[in-house]
Amino acid sequence: GVSKKILVIPGDGIGQEVTAWGKKVLETIAANYKHTFTFDEGIMGHVAIEATGDPLPDGTLEKARQSDAILFGAIGHAKYDNDPTLKVRPEQGLLKIRKELGLYANLRPIKLFDDLLQASSIKPEILQGADILFFRELTGDVYFGEKKRSEDRTTASDLMIYHQYEVERIARKAYEAARTRKKKLCSVDKANVLEASRLWRETVQAVAKEYPDVETEHMFIDNAAMQLIKDPKRFDVVVTGNLFGDILTDEASQIAGSMGMLASASVGDSVGFYEPIHGSAHDIAGKGIANPLASILSAALLLDISFGLKEESQRVIRAVDATLKQGYRTMDIANKHTPNEFVLGTDAMGAQVLKNLN
Amino acid sequence: GVSKKILVIPGDGIGQEVTAWGKKVLETIAANYKHTFTFDEGIMGHVAIEATGDPLPDGTLEKARQSDAILFGAIGHAKYDNDPTLKVRPEQGLLKIRKELGLYANLRPIKLFDDLLQASSIKPEILQGADILFFRELTGDVYFGEKKRSEDRTTASDLMIYHQYEVERIARKAYEAARTRKKKLCSVDKANVLEASRLWRETVQAVAKEYPDVETEHMFIDNAAMQLIKDPKRFDVVVTGNLFGDILTDEASQIAGSMGMLASASVGDSVGFYEPIHGSAHDIAGKGIANPLASILSAALLLDISFGLKEESQRVIRAVDATLKQGYRTMDIANKHTPNEFVLGTDAMGAQVLKNLN
Ligand SMILES: CC(C)[C@H](C(=O)O)[C@@H](O)C(=O)O
Numbered sequence: 083g084v085s086k087k088i089l090v091i092p093g094d095g096i097g098q099e100v101t102a103w104g105k106k107v108l109e110t111i112a113a114n115y116k117h118t119f120t121f122d123e124g125i126m127g128h129v130a131i132e133a134t135g136d137p138l139p140d141g142t143l144e145k146a147r148q149s150d151a152i153l154f155g156a157i158g159h160a161k162y163d164n165d166p167t168l169k170v171r172p173e174q175g176l177l178k179i180r181k182e183l184g185l186y187a188n189l190r191p192i193k194l195f196d197d198l199l200q201a202s203s204i205k206p207e208i209l210q211g212a213d214i215l216f217f218r219e220l221t222g223d224v225y226f227g228e229k230k231r232s233e234d235r236t237t238a239s240d241l242m243i244y245h246q247y248e249v250e251r252i253a254r255k256a257y258e259a260a261r262t263r264k265k266k267l268c269s270v271d272k273a274n275v276l277e278a279s280r281l282w283r284e285t286v287q288a289v290a291k292e293y294p295d296v297e298t299e300h301m302f303i304d305n306a307a308m309q310l311i312k313d314p315k316r317f318d319v320v321v322t323g324n325l326f327g328d329i330l331t332d333e334a335s336q337i338a339g340s341m342g343m344l345a346s347a348s349v350g351d352s353v354g355f356y357e358p359i360h361g362s363a364h365d366i367a368g369k370g371i372a373n374p375l376a377s378i379l380s381a382a383l384l385l386d387i388s389f390g391l392k393e394e395s396q397r398v399i400r401a402v403d404a405t406l407k408q409g410y411r412t413m414d415i416a417n418k419h420t421p422n423e424f425v426l427g428t429d430a431m432g433a434q435v436l437k438n439l440n
Numbered sequence: 441g442v443s444k445k446i447l448v449i450p451g452d453g454i455g456q457e458v459t460a461w462g463k464k465v466l467e468t469i470a471a472n473y474k475h476t477f478t479f480d481e482g483i484m485g486h487v488a489i490e491a492t493g494d495p496l497p498d499g500t501l502e503k504a505r506q507s508d509a510i511l512f513g514a515i516g517h518a519k520y521d522n523d524p525t526l527k528v529r530p531e532q533g534l535l536k537i538r539k540e541l542g543l544y545a546n547l548r549p550i551k552l553f554d555d556l557l558q559a560s561s562i563k564p565e566i567l568q569g570a571d572i573l574f575f576r577e578l579t580g581d582v583y584f585g586e587k588k589r590s591e592d593r594t595t596a597s598d599l600m601i602y603h604q605y606e607v608e609r610i611a612r613k614a615y616e617a618a619r620t621r622k623k624k625l626c627s628v629d630k631a632n633v634l635e636a637s638r639l640w641r642e643t644v645q646a647v648a649k650e651y652p653d654v655e656t657e658h659m660f661i662d663n664a665a666m667q668l669i670k671d672p673k674r675f676d677v678v679v680t681g682n683l684f685g686d687i688l689t690d691e692a693s694q695i696a697g698s699m700g701m702l703a704s705a706s707v708g709d710s711v712g713f714y715e716p717i718h719g720s721a722h723d724i725a726g727k728g729i730a731n732p733l734a735s736i737l738s739a740a741l742l743l744d745i746s747f748g749l750k751e752e753s754q755r756v757i758r759a760v761d762a763t764l765k766q767g768y769r770t771m772d773i774a775n776k777h778t779p780n781e782f783v784l785g786t787d788a789m790g791a792q793v794l795k796n797l798n
Pocket residue numbers: 157158173176328359361632633662
């Protein structure tokens with residue numbers, strides 16, 4: 083067995099409830115496969131502001147640097163959403179840790195579990211067979227460009243900026259992945275309007291020459307947002323910038339039935355960072371009804387990508403699949419028109435997956 | 441009858457084919473209702489670059505200023521999409537005319553014609569009853585902020601910038617419209633990350649106080665991109681910035697069955713500008729298969745908003761509805777699973793609508 087240190091950062095809102103299950107799944111895998119996973123915990127986001135005044139305390143960042151992988155929950159709180167004038171904000175913690183750890187590539191696999199074919203608002207015949215891997219650039223773009231507010235506070239700006247090397251490295255990662263899949267890559271930008279997008283497109287065009295075996299397509303973001311719903315099967319690997327990736331992957335969650343099903347891996351220079359795509363969901367936080375599967379599937383990605391434990395990772399995915407086959411659903415993936423579904427809360431759902439792991 | 445001057449700008453690609461039908465519909469309405477519409481034509485986009493070197497020649501802008509309304513087609517050409525280094529680009533024409541004419545409010549109504557319930561990739565039960573009116577801000581944001589490219593060409597940026605007055609005026613237009621509808625307004629931004637979005641949210645919050653009878657909701661763009669597909673019926677009026685509006689309305693076309701069905705009105709300081717949401721679609725340009733209904737519905741918007749001819753506008757919409765009821769479809773809205781559909785080309789479809797107008 084291997085010996086690894088995992089940092090768990092539950093964060094805000096439903097992050098607390100669901101991450102507990104991602105962690106339990108890792109513990110169970112360790113026990114079953116005789117690995118030694120040592121867990122530590124860190125705070126980040128609103129909970130960290132409340133405790134220390136800082137959305138990403140130095141202690142958490144230190145622990146992150148010393149871990150072999152990080153399992154994260156979610157970030158955000160209604161208080162800040164309702165008051166845009168607050169200076170210290172939970173999201174700053176997440177943006178800072180992404181930047182500090184050099185997590186420039188955010189992988190978001192979109193795939194529907196067979197038993198959820200009816201859970202989506204999209205027609206089954208449109209969804210069946212869709213399988214998309216998004217590469218979202220994560221440490222550049224308008225997220226990290228200079229922010230300004232005029233003294234009289236009536237003008238505000240953010241700089242959307244990309245450097246060639248940032249586009250190159252994410253494009254390479256995406257092309258490498260495309261080689262192991264259907265050998266199709268779609269790069270999404272707004273090159274008909276934005277200079278940053280024109281650099282993006284030029285750079286991807288140059289990198290494409292190194293991968294003549296992969297078919298490259300360039301698409302404008304507005305068209306991509308449309309095609310994703312119209313014909314999701316046309317996509318294999320999609321690579322795009324930070325902002326467009328944020329929007330497209332949330333939208334793409336409808337292809338997988340629910341946001342509550344989607345995991346993501348952020349990788350780059352060193353340690354890998356795993357998190358559900360869903361946010362803190364204050365409206366349902368604390369109610370025990372959140373879907374723990376995205377956190378559990380984030381744990382599966384962690385096992386695969388950071389630890390190279392492919393069999394263990396597949397074991398987790400099979401346990402999720404089995405749970406869905408048995409008819410167990412959380413609220414977000416329930417379909418009132420389908421008989422033989424049992425709607426469970428977070429803990430009961432997590433417990434079913436654990437059972438199926440044993 | 442009224443006497444009005446209409447400038448027609450077919451633009452690029454399928455713009456040429458479909459705008460001919462928007463114009464014919466206006467001519468027919470003029471004849472039937474004894475109005476005098478005088479038509480002039482202008483060039484813009486790739487065709488204008490080819491003819492004059494300028495995507496928006498002064499002559500076209502001059503004609504635009506002197507007209508009572510403008511019917512536009514589409515803009516863009518594959519040559520420029522494939523070569524991001526070209527300096528003079530078709531889209532600059534469209535952006536410039538929007539700015540020069542002060543067209544800051546882009547209205548995009550999203551509503552499904554009953555007979556197209558099966559044409560969408562979204563389930564009928566999710567769509568039925570959806571009726572959204574988008575207000576996209578059209579003369580600010582990252583579209584018009586300063587663009588830079590470093591001398592060595594390895595860094596590129598665009599400034600995402602908003603001024604309070606820009607947000608105020610579009611918000612007011614959106615609230616006024618909400619008052620005449622279901623009294624619900626959703627403002628979309630990314631205030632958890634972007635300073636420009638925080639200004640946007642603060643400003644909408646302030647304007648909201650003037651409209652206590654309208655229910656206001658603020659939503660992040662990533663969540664909005666998801667909710668639009670998950671539950672389109674939750675929206676009534678949506679107001680958002682230029683970039684997010686571009687993305688969301690193209691996505692929302694799937695709610696209306698096809699991009700080929702959607703018209704838009706750009707209004708502001710003076711003359712109104714009407715155009716389909718779809719682009720130049722080089723892949724099908726010149727084949728005679730483009731859907732002319734978005735241009736025809738743009739003509740309907742023109743009659744209503746710029747000329748106040750509500751009855752005439754409704755007459756056009758009813759003619760489109762009748763054409764769909766008769767089973768006529770262009771390729772983009774055909775559904776091979778539905779019997780009694782007749783798939784027509786652009787001209788045959790346009791001719792059917794004219795017939796139904798008489
Ligand atoms: C919480 C927020 C800052 C974050 C983002 O926009 O990156 C989230 O939406 C995500 O996608 O991880």
